[in-house]
Amino acid sequence: MGSFSGACEIVEAREDLSRGKGVVGICQSNSRCKTSEKNKKPLVLNLGYKDYIDDDINKLFESFALKSSSRDLGMSQDGTSHKLKNTLKKPMTMGVPRSPRVGTSEAANLKQALRDLCISKASEVAAMKRLSKSTASPRISEVGRIQTLYSSVVDETGHSGPYIAESKGHRKEISLVPEKGKSPLLDKTSQSHQTTQITSSSQAINSAWEIAVATTQLDSGTSSMQSDSACSSSKTGFQSRHVVPVQPEKQTSASYQSLYNASESKLELPVHASSPKKLGNKVVVSNTGRKGRLQTASSSSTSVSGTKVNKQPHHSPHTVKMVIKNKNPSKKKVKEEDSGSASCDPTSNEVSKSVPGTARLICERCRCALENTGEEKNKEIMTADSTSPGNGVNSGSNKPDLASTSGTINKGCKAVAKVVKNTKLKEQLEFSQSSKSSQGEYSSSTSTSDESNMSGSSFGSRPHMSKDVRWEAIRRAQMQHGALGLRHFNLLKKLGCGDIGTVYLAELIGTSCLFAIKVMDIEFLARRKKIPRAQTEKEILRMLDHPFLPTLYVQFTSDNLSCLVMEYCPGGDLHVLRQKQPDRCFSELAARFYVAEVLLALEYLHMLGVVYRDLKPENILVREDGHIMLTDFDLSLRCAVSPTLLKSSCDVESTKISRLSAQSSCIEPFCIEPSCQVTCFSPRFLPASAKARKLKVDPVAQVRSLPQLVAEPTDARSNSFVGTHEYLAPEIIKEEGHGAAVDWWTFGVFLYELLYGRTPFKGSNNEETLANVVLQSLRFPDDPFVSFEAMDLIRGLLVKEPENRLGSQRGAAEIKKHPFFEGLNWALIRCATPPELPEFCDFEVLDTASQGKGAKYLECNVGEHVEFELF
Numbered sequence: 001m002g003s004f005s006g007a008c009e010i011v012e013a014r015e016d017l018s019r020g021k022g023v024v025g026i027c028q029s030n031s032r033c034k035t036s037e038k039n040k041k042p043l044v045l046n047l048g049y050k051d052y053i054d055d056d057i058n059k060l061f062e063s064f065a066l067k068s069s070s071r072d073l074g075m076s077q078d079g080t081s082h083k084l085k086n087t088l089k090k091p092m093t094m095g096v097p098r099s100p101r102v103g104t105s106e107a108a109n110l111k112q113a114l115r116d117l118c119i120s121k122a123s124e125v126a127a128m129k130r131l132s133k134s135t136a137s138p139r140i141s142e143v144g145r146i147q148t149l150y151s152s153v154v155d156e157t158g159h160s161g162p163y164i165a166e167s168k169g170h171r172k173e174i175s176l177v178p179e180k181g182k183s184p185l186l187d188k189t190s191q192s193h194q195t196t197q198i199t200s201s202s203q204a205i206n207s208a209w210e211i212a213v214a215t216t217q218l219d220s221g222t223s224s225m226q227s228d229s230a231c232s233s234s235k236t237g238f239q240s241r242h243v244v245p246v247q248p249e250k251q252t253s254a255s256y257q258s259l260y261n262a263s264e265s266k267l268e269l270p271v272h273a274s275s276p277k278k279l280g281n282k283v284v285v286s287n288t289g290r291k292g293r294l295q296t297a298s299s300s301s302t303s304v305s306g307t308k309v310n311k312q313p314h315h316s317p318h319t320v321k322m323v324i325k326n327k328n329p330s331k332k333k334v335k336e337e338d339s340g341s342a343s344c345d346p347t348s349n350e351v352s353k354s355v356p357g358t359a360r361l362i363c364e365r366c367r368c369a370l371e372n373t374g375e376e377k378n379k380e381i382m383t384a385d386s387t388s389p390g391n392g393v394n395s396g397s398n399k400p401d402l403a404s405t406s407g408t409i410n411k412g413c414k415a416v417a418k419v420v421k422n423t424k425l426k427e428q429l430e431f432s433q434s435s436k437s438s439q440g441e442y443s444s445s446t447s448t449s450d451e452s453n454m455s456g457s458s459f460g461s462r463p464h465m466s467k468d469v470r471w472e473a474i475r476r477a478q479m480q481h482g483a484l485g486l487r488h489f490n491l492l493k494k495l496g497c498g499d500i501g502t503v504y505l506a507e508l509i510g511t512s513c514l515f516a517i518k519v520m521d522i523e524f525l526a527r528r529k530k531i532p533r534a535q536t537e538k539e540i541l542r543m544l545d546h547p548f549l550p551t552l553y554v555q556f557t558s559d560n561l562s563c564l565v566m567e568y569c570p571g572g573d574l575h576v577l578r579q580k581q582p583d584r585c586f587s588e589l590a591a592r593f594y595v596a597e598v599l600l601a602l603e604y605l606h607m608l609g610v611v612y613r614d615l616k617p618e619n620i621l622v623r624e625d626g627h628i629m630l631t632d633f634d635l636s637l638r639c640a641v642s643p644t645l646l647k648s649s650c651d652v653e654s655t656k657i658s659r660l661s662a663q664s665s666c667i668e669p670f671c672i673e674p675s676c677q678v679t680c681f682s683p684r685f686l687p688a689s690a691k692a693r694k695l696k697v698d699p700v701a702q703v704r705s706l707p708q709l710v711a712e713p714t715d716a717r718s719n720s721f722v723g724t725h726e727y728l729a730p731e732i733i734k735e736e737g738h739g740a741a742v743d744w745w746t747f748g749v750f751l752y753e754l755l756y757g758r759t760p761f762k763g764s765n766n767e768e769t770l771a772n773v774v775l776q777s778l779r780f781p782d783d784p785f786v787s788f789e790a791m792d793l794i795r796g797l798l799v800k801e802p803e804n805r806l807g808s809q810r811g812a813a814e815i816k817k818h819p820f821f822e823g824l825n826w827a828l829i830r831c832a833t834p835p836e837l838p839e840f841c842d843f844e845v846l847d848t849a850s851q852g853k854g855a856k857y858l859e860c861n862v863g864e865h866v867e868f869e870l871f
């Protein structure tokens, strides 16, 4: 039942009524009588008696303009309507067609008329509320008055308020509040009001995110980035990174099997647009005319689905995974884990030929061949809700995906409806399991509950990608095939190889939609104890709905391979891109653009309870429109977040302003009161007095003086030794326990590297690097020139004590306010023109005509060879 509109409006109406005469007691009592039996009797209002009749009722009746004759209404000579009373008491039948006009039908009675009026008024008020949130609306008062009166009139059993229960055959069950789902208008309004209550649910977290976005929008200037250089060819090889993988301290197989949750972030930024960007020799035409529009599709949604794709000139540099020897027993796990990897030949690129009908998968690292029956035997798990774009990844069918093999895998390509149904069941099942298991898995953390993320998860749509043509393609394929598997994709190219899987560029057969598919060998992961990392990544991917984070379209298991079908980013990563810049570093404008987008992505992750922990240029991919996508979540830490409302420097005046603003909130559903102080692309309706006052207030000061919401996990703690050496925060190296502040440290290193072309504490080897991180003070080279603001920001971020680090107290909001970002329009950054990209080597995906020749294709069809590498 959509409780809001009723609840909210009635509250307002009652307030209005409380100022009126006589009705106060009725209204107030009505609200109490829901919970108290004792209160029922005094509330009984019988129209036959004048105990509670007041002028309002008479006026009300007059306003109905009843045209029935006195005979119809049974008016007696004394003017009282005894028949009216009887009419009201007369049992009504559900579903009886109502008179089209009040009072004109024989069958109509006053109660029905009242109901009509009340319902129509309620709807009208809800609509008005949507259009103008003026709390002082006379219409609201009026309907509240009518509702209350109506409740009083018909309530002889003590039931009152907007919902009137059936009673002994006398009463018809009437709800003044439309049922949930029947009135999207009311539901939406309801949601917007519900957000005023901050809870630790994911909804609140997302709301908090929206607040954070809204509050940081201080100006409307757009950030237009111009690259210093057009392009340059890659001249050098890649630097190597040294990564310390995560060490799950307690891993149980049970925990592997029950990690899947999904928490839908209902993020919906109001504006999305993209600008045409040049990639390679082709100009990738993105959706023109989107700039500044509301609710447009993802910038990366359409152009990528074309038949031409520009080749990434290089694969991302291979990250060299190193093991740090440590006396700590937990480090041994790292060693053990990685020793497995190390024993494999990382250079191996073997592709085994196998007989038709057999999939022979060669693990590049361990050189193991996985013989599988050629057909996927319906083992694939379709996780997308084919009925709704955005539901594609949500299903809980993930659980058996990595956790077990075919025994627990869904059988058969069943009818879509059945799959969806099963999916929902699994969601429920796994939802309950996941929060337990993830705690077990991350027992080293002191704050690792999934619940903040998972509770309230709705598995709903992903608003920012809802117009994405790839969703539609996936949905159609699911309708056609039932469950998607590897056989439904043509693997075009290997994009890169990570620690837990290999990523391929793939095309959904029969479409021109391209995807990046991460393929992970479950047995390999199990042997190397990397299943928790894969689980973590998948869980996080499933939660995401953000323009700077990847979209997971579907996930399935084929032949013991866990596959994640994600958004494809054709622009390479920032590490490669930096190497192509003059002097191998970005201009300050370009760097500002990239770090700003990364900051928003990190902020969003934090609000979902994800501490990223592995920020580095290699993990930031460039979309075809030049905006970024932060990837790779297998080292991330999941923890609880409890949004906190901080009363900053709110003086009396600013508090008043807050109230004022709360009364006159923006009509955009995504702007959450009271933080939406800036114009959110739509006019707001202020009372005249409020307008006058508002004009006198400096809007910037207004925003700054607002209460601030911190919804990031500032007190999360983990003891895992995880990250990339040059990016490791001191507290991780010192094993003091770490939290979200590590992301602000890495953020500082990241900015430093973009500007100077190298990391600040890099030593000649890993040990020296680590020692430098802990002991060495921060130094800035003279060349290239970097502004004071940029250096100051880096200085604030690279504070060795996490508690004194910028961002550690109030999260990303603190960092956004730094002068380095002065003038940046955070809310519209995804509409800003990204830095120009260098020319890429041309790479064309074979178009449909050439597909048959298949020279470059790695076929992945049923019954045919499945030849591709793993790891």
Ligand SMILES: Nc1ncnc2c1ncn2[C@@H]1O[C@H](COP(=O)(O)OP(=O)(O)OP(=O)(O)O)[C@@H](O)[C@H]1O
Pocket: 315, 316, 317, 319, 495, 496, 497, 498, 499, 500, 501, 502, 503, 516, 518, 550, 566, 567, 568, 569, 570, 573, 618, 619, 621, 631, 632, 634
């Ligand atoms: N969505 C994508 N679009 C384009 N390329 C991608 C995409 N995802 C990954 N890649 C490429 O595939 C490579 C491997 O990615 P993957 O996430 O498996 O490993 P990784 O980034 O090296 O990290 P890790 O080893 O920690 O998992 C990346 O370096 C990147 O270049």
